[in-house]
Amino acid sequence: MLKAENITVRIGNKVLLDNVDTQFQPGKLNLIIGPNGAGKSTLMKVLSRQMDDYEGVVTYQSVDSKAIPDKALARMRAVLSQNIDLAFPLKVWEVVMMGRYPHFSGAPRQLDEEACVAALKFFEVEDMAERNYLTLSGGERQRVHFARVLTQLWYPMPEQGRYLLLDEPLTFLDIHYQFQFMRKVIELLQQKDLVVVGVVHDLNLAARFGDVIHLIQDGRLVASGSKEEVLTEAHIEKAFRLKPIIYREKQGLRLFFE
């Protein structure tokens, strides 16, 4: 389990996160939503330890993240960031193999290569394996990086758990790949040691796929729980300053905005 305990982040006088206290269970799709500037990205950076100037504690399976060595953390925690450029041309498989870097020294072992092949297949990018990354479109790159972070966490680690953090993973994907991507993530969640936390902007996607939704506004955690609990008219209107119409149907929850 991944826990954020009383996280406060200040930069100068500005409070970016105000006493955020929540937890992320394995086997569930945890989605963070909130308006622009609410502190979603800051929270992701605190969770992933890309930022360490905060009050409070982040724990990975009850271990303070600040106490975990760099390499050990890289073996159990992967982050999908947005918009990654490469400084030099590399083949797609070389990029995906980077996910295994924390796991081997010297040359990749057979199990590293197998993880690579499997992740490429899982995201249906195996045909691109030999292509130059720099010639790919934005959406293709996004899928390649998803294969990369998955390669990083390919093998189960029941002791420490595995932690996959997705910072707006859907930005460059069309609707087909957005759905495909979310379904793949849900497929991954059958592996019980995997904690997935993602930031999404599309509330309908959150309503469609999220198991636990965390709503952040002005640096505070406003609500956290099932979609029925969090995606209410009152919460949404307050956070996004738009009055929603929410339909509760057999297929799930749907939001419309006037």
Added chain:
Amino acid sequence: MGKFNNKNKALFPILTIVLVVTFFLSLRFGAITISWAEIQSSIAKWISNNDLNLNERIFLQIRLPRAIAGVLVGASLAVGGVLMQALFRNPIVEPGLIGTSSGAAFGASLYFVLGSVIKFHAGEWTLPLAACIGGAVSTVCVFLLSKNRTTGKSSVVALLLTGLAINALFLSGVGFLSYLARDPQARSITFWNLGTLSGANWISISIIGVVTVVCLIISLRYAKQLNALMMGEDEAVLLGVNLKWLQIIVITLNVLLVAVSTAFMGVISFVGLVVPHLLRLMNGSDNRFLLIGSAIVGGILLSMADLVSRLLLAPAELPIGIVTSLVGVPVFITLLRKKQYYF
């Protein structure tokens, strides 16, 4: 496992053969052509301590160390180029462009002028040490000054302009010191600005050899981390790279490699630019491949350049920096005009 091995298994053997051939050509030709028989007899006599004739002495004391220097200096400059390009995430970075070489030249010439005054001496290592200090100062200056204060990234324009300024500063310092210097070698400004392997002897090549081999072996340990850095500093950190440590190691290795060569042979530009570029064209950008490949191709290229510099105006010599620049400048301009690398 076959699937992901980078193709071209024949590449390293072929390059090694080319290196050996170039090396032997470089042994034979120059102001004086030395025959195979003379090469054999001088090595035989060297081992058995017999008297040497003139050509044999030229071979053992001048030609052989010089040929070895060509291989070692080429290797060290090219490996330095790979390291700096990986660190700055930019294919146009080169020890000659970002001030390492000129700083090293300044440090070395300072030693020639003040060497008799200062008390500190480390034997044969004093000169390379002085060059390393100079090279470190200039490289760190360029690294820090070219960084954008808000984003923390070095843009190419900032890098080139800072490098230009630091180069100009240190090379004019070298010029000034050259006037004051008593040492005949240090007095020649062209020696520092354009480089030559004519000063190679057994002591200098042993020092360069030790430094080159040690630095290459260490740098291979960091190849993976440098690969991860291609995706940017944040991504590298997410893959467990200790960024500060990596920067310190890589800059130190580069300074050692480049400064020690420069201390004995002067500033030789563009080797660190051309060699990694050629290798990327052959087989991609994996730094493990680039580091080993650059050591070999750097050796080949500089040996060839030295051969040209010896033969073109024989029995006079052309500074080797002129030859490397003639090859390097077109490559540099091509790289600048290329859109692939998002400047």
